[in-house]
Amino acid sequence: MASLTETLVPFATYNSLPHIRDVANAPEDHADDLKDLRQLLDKHKVPKGVSIRLIHKHFDTKDGEVMIFDKVTILGHGIAQIMKPVAYEYSSHVAPDMANFEPFLTEFCAIVSKRNLRFKFGLRIKAEDELDNVGWTEFEFHEKRGTIMLQDGMPMPEGDSDFTVSTEWKKLIGDVWPRDCKHTKTCCHGATTCKHCTYCKAYDVEECGIDKEGSCTEAFCLGGQRVLPGTSLFDIVNTIAVQAF
Structure with a gap:
């Protein structure tokens, strides 16, 4: 018997997850396993909000913190998403x-257990208002200990x-698989892509300078690249x- 438990993940449990750089090769190394897991989504006709997720972290949380997703409206550009650690008392969706x-x-848990995929692939269950067909690219934002996810088409x-x-895949119907994609490292049938840097190549990361009007007076470092x-x-x-962190 398998079940889902609705609870917040303790900070120590979250911190035990593998870092993104340690599982970056999992989608390729376990391509057949990932294919089988994705086909289960269609086989069992699960809701559209359920997808396969690469299990990973970017930053550790502190005692009393949880990682949460949030959305930010950018005038003239649309919606961006963020993931950041926050102190919590109660949360629901x-x-x-x-x-x-x-x-x-x-069946999902059986495949994960038998094939030793426990710290590689899991499930993401989205709220109905999160459902979309937009592709996302996430970048580490070290200054704020978080990640920024930008929609396809944004700068x-x-x-x-x-x-x-x-890092995320929806159901797979037939034999359409990353090997058919034009990109060698990115599955064009996934939902979210992470462009990761282990350090900022442009300059030493320091806290961003904010003026009296709340605007940044210096460059940002996003995904290891300097943003001027x-x-x-x-x-x-x-x-x-300014709005989300």
Whole structure:
């Protein structure tokens, strides 16, 4: 029997998750396993809000903190998402009801257990208002101990990252798989891609300088790339830094 437990993840448990750089090769190393897990989503006709997620972390949390996703509206650009640690007392959201999908959960857990995928792949269950077909790219925002997720079509940091890895996948129908994609490291059938840098190549990361009006007076470091004032990307990151962190 398999079940889901609705509870906040203790900080020590979250901190035990593998860092993104330690599981970056998992989608390729376990391509057949990931394919089988994705096919389960269609086989059991699970809600659209359920997807396969690469289990990873970017930053540790402190005692009393949890990592949360949030959305920020950027004037002229649309919606961006962030993930950040916050202190908590109570939190709730309306997610798809999985009470009638025990056979799916049982089969999913069996594959994860038998194939030693426990710290590689898990499930993400999104609230209904999170459902979309937009592709996201996430970048580490070291200054605020968080990540920023930008929609396809938004300005992105220029320059190379240490590695690029897909971190979320929806159901798989048939044999369409990353090997058919034009990109070598990014699965075009996934939902979220992480462009990761283990350190900032542009300059030493320091706390951003904020003036009296709440605007940043210095450059940001996003995903290991320097984001300079006067650019559209800088305006986006500055809005997020002021409003969401």
